[in-house]
Amino acid sequence: MSPLPFSLQLVNALATLLLLSSFAMLSQRRVVSLVNLLALQGTVLFLATLLLAWRTGQHHLYVSAALTLALKVCFLPWLLHRLIRKLGVYWDAEPLLNISGTMLLGVLIVVFSFGLAQPIVALASTATRSGIGIAIAVILLAFLTMITRRKATSQLIGFLSMENGLFFGAMSATYGMPMIVELGVALDVLVAMLVLGVFFFQIREQFDSLDLHHLESLKEGK
């Protein structure tokens, strides 16, 4: 029934795991678990990249896999855990929408992005093109995670998860971006992470909280 070779089936299975971890992030209330889920998502991405590199024989994919492992599985989660410990934010306040509502919205987003991916899939020629729809879904779900959270840390994690989706999308559409772009994006994420980390301390100092609603009012002392 399945004409696909086993390694590609495995890539597909990993893609669905990626989608699953996005949904788990959407439903998670604890910030610490969010970071762990981000690390899990990074691990899945690493495995998928490695498998694809081995399957297609594209050597630069090995480099991106190593980059993913170093940055997304080890360094960033470690940095985030440290940040959370220092800031003392373990819980996000009630999300803006209730969890079941967010989940149903998430399903609609998945339907939308699978539909959106249909014409791209028809044009792409890679063996992993069916992953494009999942990548778009992961990006939009990360977007939803950012929208429905109040705390700055959770929004940052949503941002990082979005980058995971972009990376996977590029991988399934064209077997990865050019090396220079990939390095640039990795550096971007790293710098953004470091700058935002400093930023959080400033925000907390100003408002005594990480709730970004405070940033919306212009007047001081409100």
Next chain:
Amino acid sequence: MNPMEWLTQTLAVVAALVAAPLFLGWINQCRAWLQNRSAPSILQPYRGLVKLFHKDAVLAESVSPLFRAAPYVVFAAMVTAAAIIPSTSTRLPFASAADAIALVGLFATARVFLSLAAMDVGTAFGTLGARREMMVGFLAEPALLMIIFVASLISATTALPVISEQLAAHSLGLYPSLAFTSVAFTMVLLAENARIPVDNPSTHLELTMIHEAMMLEYSARHLALMEWAAALKLFNYACIGFALFIPWGTAMGRAGPAALLLSVPLLGVKLLLAGAGLALIETVSAKLRVFRAPEFLATAFLFAVLGLLVHLLLGA
């Protein structure tokens, strides 16, 4: 019907009737071990049934005939379901009468009668239990249907024995969609059979119970039938799970008596593993607040829908 079909059909029903209380006993035993208690015998549910059948029934003055009829209807629905589900063999003459969707309807019939009977007496607990049961039911049913739809899409039929045969035939392949739906199915199984994250089967604490609250007014043979039906329901759900996700070992199609003989111990092994797994899930998870149950079931529904979407996208 030829004699072989008679044999497979009878075997399916008898196996269900005999194994259901044993399965329940096995789960209770595993739970006791995991919780460092001394375990009750695996035959304990049988002893309970025998004891109840020997007692005289007491009925409230205000009951209508519906209350008396409900245990028989619920029990009959569960036995009929057991006759349709391919537990030992897929060659079931009964199964052509009802497909998987009718099976869900059969479970719904049992639920409706159970709830009506609970409300019939007019006590507060019965009504409370019935309302909660309906709340869980209306969320679990669409999830169960979605799960069946995924399997139906893969095998292009809604007849449960044929689905089972098809899935067993092309087994060499990863099905991410089936992985999603198996998680969803486990969640639905826990919710529908009043197991721990949603309801606690071993409590009579008024504020948290769902299933027990509905049976408070029953006694003697009525209660025995209700409890036997509950055990059968759990057994049926487990067998649906086997048919969809681990169909190997069931006697397929026109297989001879040897395969049929082999399928019974294999079913036993599957039940042992599933029971231990269930006991483990129940031990490590805490009971949810009643108002968190919709969230739990919404997640199950979501998993099933994701399985469907992934199947449509990846074709696997």
